[in-house]
Amino acid sequence: MWPDLSSPMPGIGGGEKDAAVIVGIEAYSSAESVPGAQRNVEDWRVYLTQTLRVPVKKVLLLRDGEATLETMRRYAQEAATKVEPGGTLWFVFIGHGTPSKDGKDGLLVGVDAQQRVDSLYERSLPRAELLELLAHGKQAKTVVLLDACFSGKSSSGQALVKGLQPLILAESCPAAADPRLVLLAAAKSDQFAGPLPKTERLRPAFSYLALGALRGWAADASGVVTAGALVRFADKALRLAKDRRQTPELAAGLPGTVLGKGREPAPHLGRIDRDGVELSEGAAPGPRSRAATQARIQWVPIPGGSFMMGYEDIHDAKPRHRVAVPSFEMAKTLVTFEQYRACVEAGACTPANYSCVTPDFTADDQPAVCVRWDQAKTFSEWAGGRLPSEAEWEYAARSAGKDRQYPWGDDAPTCERAVISQGGDGCGRHFTWPVCSKPKGNTQQGLCDMAGNVWQWTQDWYHDSYQGAPKDGSAWNAYTDYGHVIRGGSWAAPDNPASKLFGDSHGPVGPRNRQGVIACWRDIGIGFRPVRASP
Secondary structure, three states: OOOOOOOOOOOOOOOOOOEEEEEEOOOOOOOOOOOOHHHHHHHHHHHHHHHOOOOHHHEEEEEHHHOOHHHHHHHHHHHHHHOOOOOEEEEEEEOOEEEOOOOOOEEEEOOOOOOOHHHHHHOEEEHHHHHHHHOOOOOOEEEEEEEOOOOOEOOOOOEOOOOOOOOOOOOOOOOOOOOOEEEEEOOOOOOOOOEOOOOOOOOEHHHHHHHHHHHHHOOOOOOEEEHHHHHHHHHHHHOOOOOOOOOOEEEEOOOOOEEEEOOOOOOOHHHHHHHHOOOOOOOOOOHHHHHHHHHOOOEEEEOOEEEEEOOOOOOOOOOOEEEEEOOEEEEOOOOEHHHHHHHHHOOOOOOOOHHHOOHHHHOOOOEOOOOOHHHHHHHHHHOOOEOOOHHHHHHHHOOOOOOOOEOOEOOOOOOOOOOOEEOOEEOOEOOOOOOOOOHHHOOOOOOOOOOOOOEEEEEEEOOOOOOOOOOOOOOOOOOOOOOEEEEEOOOOOOOOHHHHHHOOOOOOOEEEEEEEEOOOOOOOOEEOOOEEEOO
């Protein structure tokens, strides 16, 4: 497993003249979250203040809602006035990046930027401006670490917004003439910066690995860590990531520039690679098997087959088309609050937003609602699976693709079979029911609550027709402005807030219901369940 970086090393000092700004944005107002950003910020704070002995008053932190364009600009200016001659000025950014309007620079996306091109340009800090602000200080060295990519993609590889240009870096960065600058970038301009590989504890990879390198993981025999050694170590570690190509770069500065000293032994990358893969029968338990045990998911086998997906009488669910779905396994129940809290306690998930629910909603056996799409995705991956494609969801909801209206058949939904809306209440309760409260409404394979109780997130982006949709059961990942597909209906449908914002549902509950909801939306009527590949 990757080591814990929260414990301070023996104080080596040397940072008494330094100043620093650490920005970590985990929860964006519109864009996908960056899980683990706050933990990385805290680890960097401990390193600077307790190991390097940078005065606490000269280490400026910006977390989540504090990290607007204005505050990032102001704190960069302030840090430049605090650093003393001979010291190092540090600036660490952990969050989203995007290309500038002309494609020749990168922008550090502020927390309040919306998922619109104009908003990203207006509410983000240009890298060129940042470097110019930092250049006004009297420091001997400027170290800027950007754990963000400037390809316009999130950590999951999806576009932040539609219409962004690819980034084409200028031959020299704006402050490259400043010989004091060391600029460390998480990835090349056409790549995206992702989480730490081979672990269920999601952390932004580059800022974690760079900090480990400074503690000694990239040190030479005398304990010295150079800029080039830091980047080489991070690159070697990121080769463990099989879901992406992420190549960290020394974008400005000399490879031999000394960044620090440390003697903490580096983790064994080969052992982490082995421990992080799926285990064969009889192997010792590793991180993924522990997570699956903690999640306590009951997986139901869904046999593969083909079916006619969609409905010709529903405007956004046509044309009806044949889809071949490979075998898979789906969670028997909606993810419960008990299961979701286990992921939070393991450090892999961020908490649900309990401000949108009453205590009645959050009992252990209640569906985990008020979670964003990215939070549902993170839990599903931590539990050893993923969110279902829309095709997989409909196929499962129709008892392995049978030509029927509901999971149980064609009889109309009643409170005996599903938690449905009755004048604003869900079968007599003004909130969700415990999962699997209506077993008479189960699918033939035994899946509970595939109609009613709560809507369910899927992987797919919402399109207003199935024209061009995949026919192999995979998710439709082509970006749209409408957000991700939710399926199934809820205890409050059609009075659910999501229904009011994103169109009418197509009946009380069931496989016919589909809507598009933006990824950052949290709602009392939206939950989820994961799927995984058949063994």
